[in-house]
C-alpha cells in the first residue's frame with residue numbers, strides 16, 4: 001500500500017498550488033485528475049475563452065466604426081482562430097504533468113474513491129495519506145430533462161469546428177452571456193432562455209438592463225421566466241420545449257447549450273465513506289479551508305463551500321490550505337474583495353457592495369450613477385453603451401462598491417478594487433493623476449455628479 005503525507009484531488013489552480021507548496025516544504029505528495037491535467041481555467045475556461053472572445057470584441061469594435069474610417073469589416077476565419085486557441089491549450093496537460101513530476105510529486109490519472117477516513121483507491125491501488133486536499137472544482141449542472149444527452153456544454157462551445165447558424169443557450173449567467181454574445185457577434189442567430197426574471201442576477205440591475213438592451217439590438221433573443229422541459233433531435237436541428245407563463249412553447253436551433261450553472265464535483269469521490277460533509281455549495285470548510293467534519297481533510301477552490309468560483313480565489317484557497325497543512329491554523333481565508341468581469345461586448349464588471357447591500361449596511365449611501373455614452377472615450381469609438389454606478393458611504397466618503405459597463409471595465413475595475421481595499425475616499429481618489437485620455441481617468445469624472 002502506497003503512503004503519502006498529502007494526497008491532492010484535482011490539478012486546477014487550487015490543487016496545483018496546494019500540491020506544490022506541500023512538496024516544497026518536504027512533504028511526500030501525490031495528485032490526481034480524472035481529466036487532462038491543468039484544470040478548467042487553462043484547458044477549458046478563462047484562457048481559451050478569452051483567445052476566442054478577443055475576435056468577437058474586435059468585430060464588435062470594427063462594426064461601431066464602419067463607415068467612419070473602416071470600409072470593410074474583418075473577415076473571421078474560425079478554423080484559424082481555433083488553431084490559435086489550441087496553441088494555448090494543447091501544451092497545458094503535458095507541461096503541468098512534467099512540472100509536477102519534476103518537483104517529485106506522484107501523479108495519478110483517475111478519480112479516487114474514499115474507502116475510509118485515511119484510505120482511497122485509485123488506479124486499482126489502495127493509498128493512505130495523512131492529509132487529503134479536495135480541489136476537484138465544479139462541473140456543469142445536470143438539468144434532468146428528457147433529451148439531456150443532446151445538450152452541449154461550454155467545453156463544446158470552445159471546441160466548435162464551425163459556427164452554428166442558430167444556437168440556444170439555457171441560462172444567462174457568466175458562461176451563457178459570454179458565449180452567446182461571442183457567437184451572436186460572429187454571425188450565429190442566438191436565443192438565451194433563462195428560468196429567472198433577469199440575466200446575470202448577481203450584477204447591478206441598472207447596468208444589466210442596459211447591457212441586455214444593447215444585446216437585443218445586436219440581435220440576441222432573450223426569453224425570461226421560462227421552464228425548459230425537453231430537447232428533441234430533428235434532422236439538422238434540435239427543438240427545445242419550454243413553458244412560459246404556463247404556456248407550452250418550442251424553439252428550433254442547430255445547437256442547444258446547457259449554460260445553467262456549475263455544481264461542486266464531489267459525486268464520485270464517495271465522501272460518505274470518510275464521513276466528509278458536503279452540500280450543494282461544496283465541501284463544508286472553516287476559515288482554514290479545513291473540512292468542518294474531518295480535520296485532516298482540506299478543500300479549496302471551486303469545490304469548497306467558501307468559494308466564489310473564480311480563478312484568483314482558487315489559487316488563494318490552495319495556498320491557504322497548504323500552509324495550514326504545513327503549520328496548523330497558520331493562515332485564514334477571510335473573503336477578500338474580489339473584482340469580476342463578464343466578458344460580453346461591452347464588458348460588465350463589478351467589485352465590492354451592490355446597491356442593496358450598501359444600503360442595508362450603511363445609513364446613508366451616495367449613488368454616483370450615469371450613462372456616459374456621450375463622453376469622449378465612448379464617442380471616439382462610437383460605442384453603443386457606456387455606463388457606471390459607484391456607491392459611496394456618505395458619512396466617511398469611502399467607496400463601497402463599483403459597477404462598470406464599458407469595453408475597458410475589465411481593467412478599470414481593478415483600480416477601483418484597489419481604492420476600496422485601501423479605504424480611499426472619493427476626495428483622495430479624485431486627487432490621483434491618471435493618463436489622459438483613458439477610461440481610468442473617467443473614473444474621477446464619475447465621482448463628480450451624484451445621481
Ligand SMILES: Cc1cc2nc3c(=O)[nH]c(=O)nc-3n(C[C@H](O)[C@H](O)[C@H](O)COP(=O)(O)OP(=O)(O)OC[C@H]3O[C@@H](n4cnc5c(N)ncnc54)[C@H](O)[C@@H]3O)c2cc1C
Pocket residue numbers: 009010011012013014015032033034035036037038039040041042044045046047049110111112135136137138154175265268269300301302303308309310311312314
Ligand atoms: C467556460 C468558463 C469560463 C470561465 N472564465 C473565467 C474567467 O474569465 N475568470 C475567472 O476568474 N474564472 C473563470 N471561470 C471559472 C474558473 O475557471 C474556475 O473558478 C477555476 O478554474 C477553478 O479552479 P479550481 O482549481 O478550483 O478548479 P478546476 O480548475 O475546476 O480544477 C479541478 C480539477 O479537478 C478535476 N476533477 C474533478 N473531479 C474529479 C475527480 N472526481 N477526481 C479527480 N479529479 C477531478 C477536474 O478535471 C479539474 O482538472 C470560468 C469557468 C468556465 C467553465
Ligand SMILES: NC(=O)c1ccc[n+]([C@@H]2O[C@H](COP(=O)([O-])OP(=O)(O)OC[C@H]3O[C@@H](n4cnc5c(N)ncnc54)[C@H](O)[C@@H]3O)[C@@H](O)[C@H]2O)c1
Pocket residue numbers: 143170171172173174175176178193194195196199200201226227228259260261262308309310340341342343
Ligand atoms: N468571466 C468570469 O469571471 C467567469 C466566466 C465564466 C464562469 N465564471 C464562474 O463560473 C461560475 C459558473 O458560471 P455559469 O454561467 O455556469 O453559472 P451562473 O450561476 O453564473 O449562471 C447560471 C444561470 O443559469 C440559470 N439557470 C439555472 N437553471 C436553469 C434552467 N433549468 N433553465 C434556465 N436557466 C437556468 C440561472 O438562473 C443562472 O442565471 C460563475 O459563478 C463564475 O464564478 C466566471
